[in-house]
Amino acid sequence: MPLGERPGDKSESRYCGVETEFSDDMPNVLAFNLTHGSFDFVVATLMDPAYRPSLMQKNGGSSVLPFAGSDLVLSPSQWSSHVVGKISSWIDLDSEDEILRSDSEITLKQELAWASHLSLQACLLPPPKGKSCANYARCVNQILQGLQSMQLWLRIPLVKTDNDTVSVNSDNLDDSWEIWNSFRLLCEHHSQLSVVLDVLSSLPSANSLGRWFGESVRAAIFSTDCFLTNSRGYPCLSKRHQELVPGFFNHSIQIVLSGQSVHSLTKINSDFAANNNDNNIVGVQKHPLRPYLEYVGFLYQRMDPLPEQERFELGYRDFLQSPLQPLMDNLEAQTYETFEKDTTKYIQYQRAISKALQDRVPEEKSSAITTVLMVVGAGRGPLVRASLQAAEETGRRLKVYAVEKNPNAVVTLHSLVKLEGWEDIVSIISSDMRHWDAPEKADILVSELLGSFGDNELSPECLDGAQKFLKEDGISIPSSYTSFIHPVTASKLYNDVKSHKDVAHFETAYVVKLHNIARLAPPQSVFTFTHPNRSTDKNNSRYMKLKFEIPGDTGSAMVHGFAGYFDSTLYKEVHLGIEPSTSTPNMFSWFPIFFPLRTPICLRPGSSLEVHFWRCCSPTKVWYEWGVASPSCSPIHNSNGRSYWVGL
Amino acid sequence: MPLGERPGDKSESRYCGVETEFSDDMPNVLAFNLTHGSFDFVVATLMDPAYRPSLMQKNGGSSVLPFAGSDLVLSPSQWSSHVVGKISSWIDLDSEDEILRSDSEITLKQELAWASHLSLQACLLPPPKGKSCANYARCVNQILQGLQSMQLWLRIPLVKTDNDTVSVNSDNLDDSWEIWNSFRLLCEHHSQLSVVLDVLSSLPSANSLGRWFGESVRAAIFSTDCFLTNSRGYPCLSKRHQELVPGFFNHSIQIVLSGQSVHSLTKINSDFAANNNDNNIVGVQKHPLRPYLEYVGFLYQRMDPLPEQERFELGYRDFLQSPLQPLMDNLEAQTYETFEKDTTKYIQYQRAISKALQDRVPEEKSSAITTVLMVVGAGRGPLVRASLQAAEETGRRLKVYAVEKNPNAVVTLHSLVKLEGWEDIVSIISSDMRHWDAPEKADILVSELLGSFGDNELSPECLDGAQKFLKEDGISIPSSYTSFIHPVTASKLYNDVKSHKDVAHFETAYVVKLHNIARLAPPQSVFTFTHPNRSTDKNNSRYMKLKFEIPGDTGSAMVHGFAGYFDSTLYKEVHLGIEPSTSTPNMFSWFPIFFPLRTPICLRPGSSLEVHFWRCCSPTKVWYEWGVASPSCSPIHNSNGRSYWVGL
Structure with missing residues (x-):
């Protein structure tokens, strides 16, 4: 028994x-x-x-x-x-x-x-x-x-x-x-x-x-x-x-x-x-x-009973999911429903917006100045609500534009505004933020376009488009985000990818609740994006070379791929993220991302792992390429985004 | 120009x-x-x-x-x-x-x-x-x-x-x-x-x-x-x-x-x-x-002009061919035609048969004793001819049975015997040697059932079947054969195998005129078969572990697979083979064999290569499996003969 x-x-x-x-x-x-x-x-x-x-x-x-x-x-x-x-x-x-x-x-x-x-x-x-x-x-x-x-x-x-007796040659x-x-x-x-x-x-x-x-x-x-x-x-x-x-x-x-x-x-x-x-x-x-x-x-x-969130996520453990493509596809009601329940996330946004409002409008002018705030990618309205709550909390006056490209979400947004009686404060704009011709400029641009790997749902490209209606001294929330990776042993995930018997699945990144894995070294940062981006040449392609040293007492280890995370600075010290050492507690909107390797790489004690990651951009899509250069070279994965890409 | x-x-x-x-x-x-x-x-x-x-x-x-x-x-x-x-x-x-x-x-x-x-x-x-x-x-x-x-x-x-300054870690x-x-x-x-x-x-x-x-x-x-x-x-x-x-x-x-x-x-x-x-x-x-x-x-x-044989073989250089299956399939006339032109091979056989006849029948009894010689796998008759020439050369009396399973070749054999007037000496038996019920036992059993890798055309299985009609003290020509391999760099062959985009082609051995390759170490012997095989338990499965040391001044090198050869002792010091250091000159019946690796293995200076080869047998087929165990493990290739086998 x-x-x-x-x-x-x-x-x-x-x-x-x-x-x-x-x-x-x-x-x-x-x-x-x-x-x-x-x-x-x-x-x-x-x-x-x-x-x-x-x-x-x-x-x-x-x-x-x-x-x-x-x-x-x-x-x-x-x-x-x-x-x-x-x-x-x-x-x-x-x-x-x-x-x-x-x-x-x-x-x-x-x-x-x-x-x-x-x-x-x-x-x-x-x-x-x-x-x-x-x-x-x-x-x-x-x-x-x-x-x-x-x-x-x-x-x-x-x-x-x-470890003392282990030499590289033995x-x-x-x-x-x-x-x-x-x-x-x-x-x-x-x-x-x-x-x-x-x-x-x-x-x-x-x-x-x-x-x-x-x-x-x-x-x-x-x-x-x-x-x-x-x-x-x-x-x-x-x-x-x-x-x-x-x-x-x-x-x-x-x-x-x-x-x-x-x-x-x-x-x-x-x-x-x-x-x-x-x-x-x-x-x-x-x-x-x-x-x-x-x-x-x-x-x-x-043992402690499983926390409720863990229990809810049990079925997702080590289960490979394709990342969302919210820019190319329109999300479904069910998806909005799930993510809107992540109260922690909206509390962090509310904190960031409150601070930004306070910085922007001194207490003494709070009844004189109306801050123009635009929520770009408003969905069914949770960030609009967080913004209004921040205004109420800080006693600042707000005018909100809620910009959303999904016409189905806009329907819900309209009924929310009506239901809540926000008609005087909130204007709903049914448009892609990259192409909207705004009637005025914003003080604060609020967005939540982040994927598990930060920029992988094309937040940089969207915000580059939206910042034309942000005032010269305006604030973007988030103000920056950074992706992280580290090498992992993940034989279950490797076998699941391999079961498809093609190269394409090995050149795809997956969203996955990582459980049965070994984390072989602390995560390192990969790509950072800062908003607004005031440089004249808005180039969102990136290239990063990372070197991981595996702790000496690990012994040899197998690398089946890389686990990826993000951390985002919403505003000043208010951050949000899933990078394990700094992750925001009790948040469930993002599982980590997993980049597989076509051939697992065995790391001997004392050898280090050098991996290269590229974020590549074309006029129609954005994709990652990755490859290991040491201890031995892998093929470059996903050349030209042939297997996996995110549509613009 | x-x-x-x-x-x-x-x-x-x-x-x-x-x-x-x-x-x-x-x-x-x-x-x-x-x-x-x-x-x-x-x-x-x-x-x-x-x-x-x-x-x-x-x-x-x-x-x-x-x-x-x-x-x-x-x-x-x-x-x-x-x-x-x-x-x-x-x-x-x-x-x-x-x-x-x-x-x-x-x-x-x-x-x-x-x-x-x-x-x-x-x-x-x-x-x-x-x-x-x-x-x-x-x-x-x-x-x-x-x-x-x-x-x-x-x-x-x-x-x-x-080489002096190259260390493993550098x-x-x-x-x-x-x-x-x-x-x-x-x-x-x-x-x-x-x-x-x-x-x-x-x-x-x-x-x-x-x-x-x-x-x-x-x-x-x-x-x-x-x-x-x-x-x-x-x-x-x-x-x-x-x-x-x-x-x-x-x-x-x-x-x-x-x-x-x-x-x-x-x-x-x-x-x-x-x-x-x-x-x-x-x-x-x-x-x-x-x-x-x-x-x-x-x-x-x-530069010397290209020798005629090289010129003839130019078109075959680094071209992958499937090995023949002469036991399962019947060879075509064209194939017999080509191999019968290899005079060097038949001269070696004639020398071996002459020596065996002389050892078997002393000079003084040469007119009294008739030696029963059976050519098993007689094809269109070249070994029958070589046997008769050996008898003539040594003045020994001969009775020949020519056993051949290919009914098409038997047609040619009959007309050859008639044309040459050998009817009194040569009996033609249209039968598979493994199932023939011989009317008498042989003094000498002559066969040429060798593949590029020696046993890969199932000579061991055929001769085990045929030796039941060899006298207790009878002689088998060949008396033994051994296969050899060594690791090679062969990027052209690797790419040709890879172009099929499946695992099966990487788990197949190919006959190929090796040219654009680098031989990384001297060949080592793999499997040996001796005939007649008088052991009670006739087990033709084999297992061999080989370790190759690459010369220190080579530097690192890539192993794309293994080149294979054979050497056969026909009788006493008369041998025949394609192992590079002892190969019989001017013979063209056999190109080397090539066993590919699914993933090429890079050998660092000072590291050695350990490879395992198996010859596996079932009631219906024979196959090889191979795998590298050091410096890192490859998958075992061709498990259960799933990709490549020779039918019994």
Whole structure:
């Protein structure tokens, strides 16, 4: 049964498993671990560990393979819901011993065929034995080509890397991530191949651990060895292990317990028996790992419930969306509806407008001067409302022009103005701001044309057009915005992009609620735009070269692409943005943007990543190009905007 | 006019060009260099070098761009046949100076648009100025996307790399190949982007130079500075430069001369005038680089004519062919015709058979014992003939069974036997050797079922089937064969494979007359098969891991795939093969095989290349899988033979 109830959590990590030894009595294995042990599933060895195909042949043995019982001993749903197959751990496909290699390949194929016959959801593959894993990977890759829905989980020990001993030239094979990386590259990032981490008593550095959150990790096996004993004799985890567990839960990584009980729990057991009279009969048979499971349940239950916004956004996690094209397309009512609910955003705008009004009109002249404020891209009116509230709050007189190019939104705008009785203050202009011939000039130009990457919804081009009706000393809100990127490991996103099997999807930027990713270095700023732009040559193309240094204790890491953000200065110190270190809290209008790489780039420890970003403009469209120049060169992505562009 | 007549040479390298300064009198440039100078084409600056777009704008200059004359000054065919455009050498798209960068981009686009308007065949792009070339590459890549047929030639100085100073961590930017490699990777190996090498007075090591023969090099510019002076005062080249020139000619690399005459040639000119009275009038105007051109012509003319076999194979150079499937398909008459002409091959077989006959039957018993010899895969009979000739040569008595599965070839075989009067000696069996029920057992089994990679036409499987009718102590000719591979740079082949735009073509092996490639390390053996195979478990699957060390003075190099060969021991010391270091001379039955890589792998100096090859077998087919494991992992190619296999 699940570890507990955590409001909002629908992830599989509520279910906890246990690794079991080979037994030919599977019903009993299930009864003991699930019914008496309260585990949700077992990771069970499928085949007699003594089996070797070459010995069978020599001994003229029976042709019945020594599997743990027939498929009939459990119901199909028991097999698929409660059993993860564990492949014989003796197999070694990269051994120098040709017979062992051949035995291993035959056994692996037999066991996976059997697991597939049982409709198991997943099988656990033993870790590669040595430094080389090519033949193992070749064989698994062959199997993956024909596999139905079963997942293959490659077991990888979470080995500590000690950065001091890592040199650029070494094979870095102390770092088990390298083995995983080799294996999955040889298997071409196959989406049915995942990792299961073996958690040991010592842990790698936080940066090294962090890489795994960008990989497809399905489970973490905690050996009883890595538990400490608390003052009451119960098993518990070290502080660092304790901190890791919620990270696993948050990333849908299931916990599996493994090993012998190493805690003397006579006292606990008798306590338990005294308090649970109903269980007296099975108390004798009580599962030795139950105290460990209860501790894991305790860690699960003490997590905070998911905040409402996170719960709302659960379905968007790591889901690729095409960015909006609000200039070329007209937004739909539903879209306006969603974004208008982002009260934080409008509060920030109201604060910025208030400050600008106060700066523009001294207190003593507040009843004499009427400020002309234009909302360009007024939509259904939220910024008009924020402007009027700012005027009311500051006691400044306002005349508002609400300019909107979407004729459908203008309908709503008209009824809002009528409803609110704003007819004397607000004029509605149904026009594209770039082409409107304004009857007077504005003191303040308010707009919210920002995309996840700042300028990617063409705010610069729109405001360049609109600023002709801004007074020489007028104020633009926002006054500037800057985009940011950093390299990320994002194997799920990479596979989703790859599944389209074309270049175009690798040359497209996506809006995505990033979750299952590893952020490999702090974000750096890319392009900045300032408004109004008083330069004579209004060139909105940009070029930026960035160099990222990955923290030395990370180890090697895979870059699948770049996460992008923006930060905008609305007015003076009032800002708005999603750049992680400065992001505005409780705002949900923007998910980050993701720029993929056609071929993931592996960064070795000590090497830096040089990436180039271009913002290119033609008379009809704006697009980005990007490419990595170091440690090795990628192709330039999206040349001439051939795959992805924003229409003017 | 061409450098000379060299029988068989149809390559463009017969034509020599000259680099000229900017002149707005193009007809005169052409007359001077082509008519008086005897050059075949000019590499001419298209635009006034003083032009800068930003200055034009400031000065309110005319909107007519300062090109060298209108398109009318030459005929369209003169432009396209005799002029290579030279892009302004001042451009620097990776400058820190934003104005220079912008001027450079505008100018580059204007010049290439103009060159395209003139239908020039090619334009020479100046070398990247600094360590970085990403913005230059981005701009060129954009232009390449829309370019019709014009070629872009990137000028790269052939800089000497000194291996002692190259460390793994350094940028290796002393090595100009690195710049080329970055540029072409950023431009995604575009097929219209090539290299022109600037040959300077000092040359890199032979291994470093060798890399360029796997790249798309179109021309080599020899500055007059790199010429020495011979005893008669004429320009000549150093021994190493001299050796390089025929290499260029052999790889269709055109020579371009450049610079001022640095040889005092008054004496030469007066000699010339005295001997060429007809030319007295133009003697005054004689082209200053003519003695250099004449020296290049001398180097061209002193090359040996192309051997007949090379001439015959010219059309096959670097042309990808699918390997034959003689087991699954029946060969056509034309194919038999071609291979039967390979007399060297049959002489080797005859030698092997003679030796085997002598070993098998002592001289004194030669008239008493009749040796049973079976030719399996007899085709239209060449090995039957070779066997009979060996019998005649050694005076041994022979009974021959000619087994052939292709019923069409059997028709020819019957008429051959009748024509030659071999009816008493030769029995023709129309059957697949794997299924024939032989009436007696053979002393000698002769076959030629070898592919370019040895076992790739399934000789092992066929001979395993045939050996059931070979006596216990019988002899198989061939007695063994081994495949070999080594890593190569082969940008032309890579682009040809890539042009199919699918994965399958990257997972296919090709038979190809390798020419425009760089061999990066000596070949190593892969799979060996020995016949007869007396082991009880006839397993013809194989697995081999190979590690190649690239010579230290090569510098970095690109691996586009692996060239494969075979060597076969027919009998004792008689061998037959195409492995370069031991290849049988004057044999043309086999071109090498080429295994491509989906993503080329760049080898840094000091790093080694680890590659894994598998020969996999199923009941219906045999296939290879291959993958690189170091310096980084490639995907395993051709998993389960999904893209390429040989049918049983």
